[in-house]
Amino acid sequence: MENLVAGFAEALQWTNLIACAIGVLVGTLVGVLPGLGPVATMAILLPFTFTMSPTAGIIMMAGVYYGAMYGGSTTSILFRTPGEAASILTSIDGYELAKKGRAGAALAISTIGSFVAGTIGVVGLMLFAPALARVAVAFGPGELLLVAFAALLLLANILGGSASRNLLIALVGVALGTVGLDSFSGASRYTFGFSPLLGGFDLVAAIMGLYGISELISIARNPHGAKRVASVRLRDLYPSKDEMKRSTGPILRGGVIGFGVGLTPGPAAVLAPLVSYFVERRLSKTPERFGKGAIEGVASAESANNSACSGALVPLLALGIPMTPAAAVLMSGFMIHGVAPGPLLMEKHALLFWGVVASMYIGNALLLVLNLPLVGVFARAMMTPFPILVPGIFVLCMVGAYSINNSIFDVTVMVLFGLLGDWMRRRGLDPMPLVLGMVLGPIVEASLRQSLILGSGSIGWFFGSNLRAVLFVLSIFLVLYSVVKDIRKPAKPAAGPAADEKTGLHA
């Protein structure tokens, strides 16, 4: 407690406070733009921190990191254009709400959800970081394989519609995920001698295409059919009492779930909102509203992705291991100031650690104050006429896709996945399993091959640790469960849009 007080005293010093404000402001702005994420922005800001005190520099970069999570929901809700994998689920219910004129409510709830979950994340970080970090690294190749494999199977069931069809689409995603240089043998797979494919398809570009570009194509295909919001009255900008009440539980639960899932390496940013979303759908008395503009959907997904981002800081701060690209840049920020993140951080640089933690409370509060007034501005952006809006978003997406790797190839990938997304949408196919296949496939493959090497090809190795044994039994159970479920209740012949009603996941 004394530590935290000293931390606040440190964080409230003028230079640190200004660093925090600049960080979260810049973070929000880049978060709003699809594709442009905290990674590149933090890297650009890095040299400016050379001359700052270590505390101010790290506070500023951390501000960009969590600030970007606030902005990320904006384009998802308004234009169904998620700028990263973590925002896909926000875009589903958020965009439906926006079409009903409730964009303001969705934006406000996602800001409030981000604030609450962000704060839950900081509390978790503060209280449990050292203990939780050990859990995070306990997830080795074997554990990761079982979790990712179970996740793939579980999702096929959970997504609704026919489980076998979902699995089939997921397998296409897995196949797309194998394109590029194989990191075990060095062989190039499915590149056909075309060198840009060596790096595979960029996930963010693919997602922007499957969701954002396909939406733009569908508007252009039928401009008169698209529903327009006539006007947004001021009192409609903010959530109603009922909407607030319905969001409270999902936000709190989402915050805790997201933080927990965020600890695991790899797919956490994608899985955290997904787990939270489906938990809420299961708990809801009206699960059929999910996917058709349920405010709980936005609340659960958005809060989970925010606290997952705090969860991902745990292995960095407590062990000095960056498990996400953004954490890797943040680690550079520590290193250039001669401060190694890890177990010694709290001992040797206690004031810095607590100062940064305190600044995260302050930063989250600043973000709330900063973002709530912006809700009105963004919600009105919905009223921009299509002939300006559609090309405008298209250009934004192109710039965003280019900025991921400064690569024109990623722009091409985005457009191609946009065409694929449009085709799938007209067939009534859900792109979600495709994305999950692309995310989880490479993880399953890499961890399977690592496990086979580590265990010398023996299946007994999977029972070598308690954690693995439990996960192994669990994933066997899930396989059997999904098979039995499919046999006992064969999927209804789902032809085209008819499936939509059941999955409830299509826009």
Next chain:
Amino acid sequence: MALNARKVVVLVLALGLVMALSVTGCKREAAVGDYPARALELVVPYPPGGATDLTARALVSVLPEFLGQPVVVVNKAGAARLEGGEYVSSAAADGYTLGLFPPSVGWPEVHFNETPYTSEDLTIICRVVVHPTAIVVRSNSSIQTFDDLVARLATPGFQYGHTGVGANPHVTMTALAKALNAEVVPVPFKGDAGVAAALAGGHVELGVTTLPGILPQIQAGNVRVLAIYSPTAVTELEGVPTLGELGYDLEVPYADSMICGPKDLPAEVIAKVEEAVRQAVEHPSFKKIMGQMYTPVAYLNYADYAAEMVTTKEAMKQLMQELGLIN
């Protein structure tokens, strides 16, 4: 608010035109004598956040003092990092587009079967730093010294984690095992963070990785460094020998960071860049940042570096062929 398809097309075209014009507007011709007359680009073939990226950012923070023009870092990590190399190789040979490359991007033909360009398409100007490769064990391991490791490696099948197939740690360990006549089992992880996590979680006992990436674990006492592969010892790591000091003169190139430009760079440009980098690496603020990353400054000028590469490149090619990574 009916949409007129034609209007949309016109608008997109207009926007495209504006963008195209603003791009071409940036290109100006300059005589070689005035070089550099405008800002330079330094391409980094990795996403932000790694050792090479950090080196580049530290370098460009001091380079303007000696070049007289700002230098901007551009990350181009696509196509398994080859996109950055291809971008520089196809740029105009005017010295305004340079790159800070690891050997795999500087000489792609030694690392990949199909490459969009080769080292012939680049001018390798100078070496800036070497990122040491570290051989580390978990601190609870019974292996205390490098000699203990040599003894353990006598039993075939010892597993070690590395940062990726064909990357410097993997190749270094392969060459070392060959020198020791030992049979080791490599387990690839995803980059130095993957190796750090595998060591911290107890999934492997031995790791071969980049020194800056394992630094927090070293400082926290979670791992013990047995030896490093670097041309010079790292002053911050007291008592840790280099493989050379231990008597293993591997022919593997070090994990260099080299400044490259397109081929046919004018001699004046090479000289100017070479000189500016030589001065920049001696700058206290650059040296301080490199010190914090335990990365020795290892400047080599154009002629000396070219001479050194003649042998290292051939040795690397042979190792990669033995590993079955290239034909």
